[in-house]
Amino acid sequence: MRRNLLAIKRDMTVVLGMCLLMLAGYFVIPGTPTLDTTNTQQITVQRGDTLWSIAQRVTHDTMDIRHYVYTVKQLNNLANEGDLQPGMVLQVPKLSNHSDKGSTYMAQN
Structure with a gap:
C-alpha cells in the first residue's frame, strides 16, 4: 500500500512538472508580432509594388x-491601392516582436 502511494505521488509530481514546463514555455516563446504605428519606418514604392x-x-x-x-492606408491617407506610384514614400508600421521574415525587407529612404 505504501509503495502504491509513493508511485502515485511520483506520477503526480511528474505530471505537475510537465504542466509547469508547458506553462513556462507559453510565456517564454514570443507571440504574434503586433503593429507599432507610433514608431514607423519609410518604404519607397518600387514599380510593380x-x-x-x-x-x-x-x-x-x-x-x-x-x-x-488597412493600417498602411490609414497612415498614408490612401483611398485605394491605385494611389501607389513608383518613388512614393510610405510610412509603414514597424513590427514589435518582429520575426526573421520581417527583417528581410530593407526600408528604403
Missing part, C-alpha cells in the same frame, strides 16, 4: 495581411 506585396514582404506569417494593408 502593391500594398499587398509590401505587406507580404514585411509581415510575419501569422499576421493578418489585411490588417497591415
Whole structure:
C-alpha cells in the first residue's frame, strides 16, 4: 500500500512538472508580432509594388495581411491601392516582436 502511494505521488509530481514546463514555455516563446504605428519606418514604392506585396514582404506569417494593408492606408491617407506610384514614400508600421521574415525587407529612404 505504501509503495502504491509513493508511485502515485511520483506520477503526480511528474505530471505537475510537465504542466509547469508547458506553462513556462507559453510565456517564454514570443507571440504574434503586433503593429507599432507610433514608431514607423519609410518604404519607397518600387514599380510593380502593391500594398499587398509590401505587406507580404514585411509581415510575419501569422499576421493578418489585411490588417497591415488597412493600417498602411490609414497612415498614408490612401483611398485605394491605385494611389501607389513608383518613388512614393510610405510610412509603414514597424513590427514589435518582429520575426526573421520581417527583417528581410530593407526600408528604403
